[in-house]
Amino acid sequence: MDKITGDCRIAHPSPLPAKAHLGNQVSLTLNGHIVTTKIHLQLRTALTAPSLQDYIKRKEKWDDHIFFMIDWQAHGSYLASLPFPKRVNVIKMIHNWQYTKSRAMLFEETENSSCPMGCGMDETAMHHLGCSSLPASDLRSINRWMSHQNTAPPIQLAIMSSLKAWISDEPIPPFPGDTTDKLDRLTALAHTEQSLIGWT
Numbered sequence: 599m600d601k602i603t604g605d606c607r608i609a610h611p612s613p614l615p616a617k618a619h620l621g622n623q624v625s626l627t628l629n630g631h632i633v634t635t636k637i638h639l640q641l642r643t644a645l646t647a648p649s650l651q652d653y654i655k656r657k658e659k660w661d662d663h664i665f666f667m668i669d670w671q672a673h674g675s676y677l678a679s680l681p682f683p684k685r686v687n688v689i690k691m692i693h694n695w696q697y698t699k700s701r702a703m704l705f706e707e708t709e710n711s712s713c714p715m716g717c718g719m720d721e722t723a724m725h726h727l728g729c730s731s732l733p734a735s736d737l738r739s740i741n742r743w744m745s746h747q748n749t750a751p752p753i754q755l756a757i758m759s760s761l762k763a764w765i766s767d768e769p770i771p772p773f774p775g776d777t778t779d780k781l782d783r784l785t786a787l788a789h790t791e792q793s794l795i796g797w798t
């Protein structure tokens with residue numbers, strides 16, 4: 599039995615499907631598996647997830663390969679850890695749904711999309727990261743936050759230079775690591791995947 603459990607843990611990160619019991623009068627089957635727990639959540643996921651995933655893939659121009667590079671489980675746990683108002687703001691940031699002048703123009707609520715700080719550029723979703731008229735750009739606060747979190751300096755540097763290149767529409771510099779070092783190779787792979795997913 600322990601071997602079965604061990605094999606199952608390696609091969610199936612999620613539990614094995616439940617079997618129908620002769621005594622059951624009713625059961626709910628989704629994607630070929632009987633649902634035994636969190637029925638409301640699983641029904642909602644089955645009803646909404648496919649079209650939501652299609653929408654995100656279309657909007658970001660991601661294929662399935664890129665879509666599944668994202669650790670959605672970690673993403674979900676992080677969002678669930680936030681108080682509701684902050685969660686809403688983070689979701690807006692992630693999906694570029696912030697209320698900017700470019701967005702207001704879409705709904706004809708303003709006549710121009712220029713940055714309210716007067717830097718002369720359009721206020722697009724990620725403009726606040728690099729606006730030259732802001733006394734301290736949000737890029738600097740991201741850098742400070744990483745320092746407080748004791749981020750490894752090469753990773754911090756790579757994230758900062760990649761973010762700067764991404765928002766200026768310039769090519770992303772490759773991760774400068776030692777290819778014989780396992781940790782560097784893993785970090786370089788994560789960096790390459792992030793460049794495919796996008797940096798903002």
Ligand SMILES: [Zn+2]
Nearest residue numbers: 713715717729
């Ligand atoms: Zn600006």
